[in-house]
Amino acid sequence: MARNVPRSYSSECESAVKETKYIDVEQHAMAEAHLRNSTVTSVSWSSITVTVKDRATKQPKVIVDNVNGYVQAGEILAIMGPSGCGKTTLLNVLASRPTGAAKVNGGISINGRKPSTAAFRQMSRFVEQDDALIGSLTVRETLDFATRLSTTGTLPKSERAARIDGLLDAFGLQDQADTIIGTPIRKGISGGQKRRSGIASQLITSPRILFLDEPTSGLDSAASFEVINYLKGVAKRNNLIVIASIHQPSTSTYNLFDKLMLLSAGREHYFGPIRAVGPYYESVGRPMPLHINPAEYLLEQVNVDFALDKDQAQSRLESMQITWASSPMAEHLSNMIKNCEAQHALHGTAADMVAMEKKPGFVSLVTTLLHRSFIKSYRDVIAYGVRMAMYFGLAIMMGTVWVRLKTEQDYIQPYINAIFFGGAFMSFMAVAYVPAFIEDRNLYVKEFHNGLYGAAELVVSNFLTGIPYLFLIAIGFSAISYWLSNFNPTATAFFTWVMWVFLDLLAAEGLVVFVSSLFPNFVIALALVAFANGLWMCVNGFMVEPTVLNVFYKYVFSYWDYQKYVFEGMMVNEFSGRVYSCGNGCQCMYQTSLADHCQIAGEGVLAQYGYRAGYLGKNVGIMIGIIAGYRIAAWLVLMWRR
Template sequence: MADTVKNTSSDSGKDTVIDVDIEHHAVAEAHLRNTTVRNISWRNVTVTVKDRETKEPKTIVENVEGIVEAGEICALMGPSGCGKTTLLNVLASRPTGAQKVDATVLVNGQKPSRNAFREMSRFVEQDDALIGSLTVRETLHFASRLASTSSLPKRERIARIDGLLDSFGLRDQANTLIGTPIRKGISGGQKRRVGVASQLITSPKILFLDEPTSGLDSAASWEVINYLKGVAKRNNLIVIASIHQPSTSVFNLFDKLLLLSAGKPHYFGPVATIDAHFTALGHALPLHVNPAEYLLEMVNVDFSRSRRETAAEHLDELQRAWSASPRAADVSAAVAVAEVGTKEGDGAALVDAEAERKPSLPSLIVTLVHRSFVKSYRDVVAYGIRVAMYTGLAIMMGTVWLRLDTEQESIIPLINAIFFGSAFMSFMAVAYCPAFLEDYMQFIKEKRNGLYGATALIISNFLIGIPYLVGISLLFSAISYWLSNFRPTAAAFFTWVFWLFLDLLAAEGLVVFMTSLFPSFVISLALVAFANGLFMSVNGFMVSPTLLNVFYKYVFHFWDYQKYVFENMMINEFSERVYSCASTGPGPEECQCMWQTDLADQCLIRGQGVLDQYGYKPGYMGKDVGIMMGIIVGYRIAAWIVLKLKK
């Protein structure tokens, strides 16, 4: 037995008929049933910000109240800038950036904790962050694994994913990439549907959506809202969505409407009674006109420049009429009844049930590592470009410093090559900024939805980078080390690789920290480049540590990770090697040694003589490795603190 739904794709313009089996739907949506959430109510919601021009307090949302019952879908509608998104953020317990927020938001008449509310609700942003290198199916798959549904059998999770793909008209795009700047994927409209579907699969009790139909044509918008309405009805889900100028068919799908203008309510209640309310005020909705458009024009004063004062007075009259209307009194009474009629312990039972089902930290880390692995080998921005770039650097280094011999004239070029091989490898870690920025935006969305926190992100990000950085270190060294003719032993080669790996690990930690602190591509790129430029200047190559001035030596030099890499690569090369001096004749008196060591009488330079110029001595590798590990872990902890402190 099948329920046939006609879906018009917003992207191809072709009509496709999707047969959705009712039994399949029953399995796909069973996770939303038996919810303990009966309603969400809010009263006295007032948001105040600082006016940018006058610097005085300005109220952008004022004394808004309402209630939405389980199974209902409510629209927040109003002109641009009327406070829809701000109100939605308040209801969803999300940051608003406001100077002051006064609000009472209750679930089943009780105020849940912030964590409990995040467990029971989900938020779909207008510009939803999606990982472009994942397919549509993989996006839903990983979303289900990060949520409480991860404890369910794999077969049931797959059934839910299939049900959502069918219902949102995404079956044909299931194995298509979301899309990256380099690789084309699905369209913008399809991305909106994926964003909504990825939140529905995480078993929400309350779903908030910011402009869920933006980027969709009227047919696709109707499909999205119609499916949300069906899910809400069948499974007692509460859906609250801000929406701007929907079509008549989409508008009529909503059960309730909250009409805002200038931050004040002008109507709240069933969509079916809107006409009666405004008819009583002398503003009957005209026939053959989109009611949403008519309502928005009636409460919009932005384009009434010639009669702005008259329009503002008219708007105040409408708002006062609403406040004095019987319907406004009914809303206040319904909110009061919801608070009084709550059952003791409802909230606690919900919190306990959710806490039991939430994935453990190790499970979250495994899922995030798996997702990052898929992303990293598909997305050339993550590591592909860096591999190509480092390969090019290795070839350039090996061919510029080509087959340097053990004569004293090769010593300075060898030192230059060591500096180049270490410092520029860490400097080019700036290429990781865009890849981590995508991870950061995904983390912010998923953290706000209560899926995981900073600990899971930092650990998984660290783990996924290790094999790639080991591979990059080996690739770079295999090309450049032997071409440049550094000390030709296996021990020396792998010591070089080890320090290069620590160098890249520290540099990537710096990227993670800076990008977490300033999640802007341009700013994070500039700061990482500046920091590495500073470290290159004080790592001991440009100015010998014995000559470096006190300020830079004690403020930057000792926690400069490039310092320990350069020092130990120098020791690796010179501590056990001997170089020939220039000679103008057969006798030792004809030798001209640039560094005087105990082998001068043999017309040779002991490598330690070169190290003495820098104050480097072997025997401290264990201590230096410990310091490097401290720096590497320190950057990750610093990034963790930043992410924990961010609202």
């Protein structure tokens, strides 16, 4: 055996290869049947290189350089290195997650074979450093919905509940089980407890591979130890493979890991068992001092950021990397990865067989997301509570400013102003939904990459969740403002007004969902939604009458401006069939067939705008098309930018 290579390290794949060589046909069939349920025996990667374009020089820059590694079932690997060394980038590559504009060479293999994307997402889970959780759900509900969206959602309810209780106990969260995660308005659990909840919500879905980005971030040393210790126990008991990036663990936490990968400037400086770190560094003339945190010592060896002599430190780092690359351990690592690919003869179909597990169907996923969204919407006042207060406040203001308008010609323009104000500002105030949807989108990105559901389920459930709330807003707003302002006092006219307000709100929320999907940044999305609403106000027919609106804005923007159809529908609803007196002196502002009677037919007002009755069905159909169009556009964007 090669020098400096521990026996346990070198024999990992040798035993697996021997088993493969001597297995007979009957055993092979039995093994494949077992693989259909659970088996993932190894994860390996070779020559992983990630290149990006440097923003300053515009030249290619390598941020992960020719990295190799291997982890067996039941093991937990720590990827360690100074800040900016490429830990998170490598973790994203290994987890088959997007790496921005990076070019990636090399790949990851499961049981010696590259898995399909769908299969890999189903067998693996990723816990981000800033994990996206719904703040208005309790810890127990967070775990419950995680199980219902995954393959474990097909388990009996009692078994799911038992799993949840077990994880809550294991992560020290039983006392916080019925406490919400926390929102900007309502305080919830602590940062450390939130971190543990995020990890637990992924573990409960029974993954075979778990990736964690800084799992101990925000935790004290005791909590860090407990989290990693629990992960180690789960890995051993369930043949789980855990790969975690970690910054500077305590000695006790560091010793829990089975293997260590040490990175610096994107290059590998060590890969192997934790227990072999000391002997390796001693063999290369850098013995590890006694009574020192090993993680701290290793980071000092590969960190040049704070060196006084940068050139000397960089030269030393280069020498250390060359020493590792030419070491017997590095050579044996390469051989081990190649040998492990021999498992493909036995386990080659495992990666694809995992995808055969029964998953919740489309309807089940939409129903679960609906349930979760309804809980969020009535607990999180930002989602709909604040908006309802805003809309009802707007209704009172509108009803009292335009209070008891009379059916006289002097009030015709105030009627028109009120119609514009009601429709346009109901739409404009939908910007308040931006932060709530961005939270949903961030959660979707995480859960999509964890193979739980897709963009279609999110868009459909989000749309269905909003319908009852927006209808209540439409009814409440109309009940206050419509009768106070003395619009057309018939039941048919009132419910037609409610319909237009409801369609207006659906379209406005669709615009928010589309823009926030395209630009998931609060400030940018807010600005663009506000700008779009300002544009719609300018071309909806009130500011400039459709009969004189210039050709560019008329054909480029006006015809797909949902506010245009709302304004037209409300105008027709108010003025069609209604009569207004011309007042003293009988000087009528609009000349209609009723001028001899010193009256104005409402159709005369509509004629000024080019409106007339009879197009209700057509305009409603166009509105439905616009509403559907925004949702389809959001779906396409989510499919593209995920």
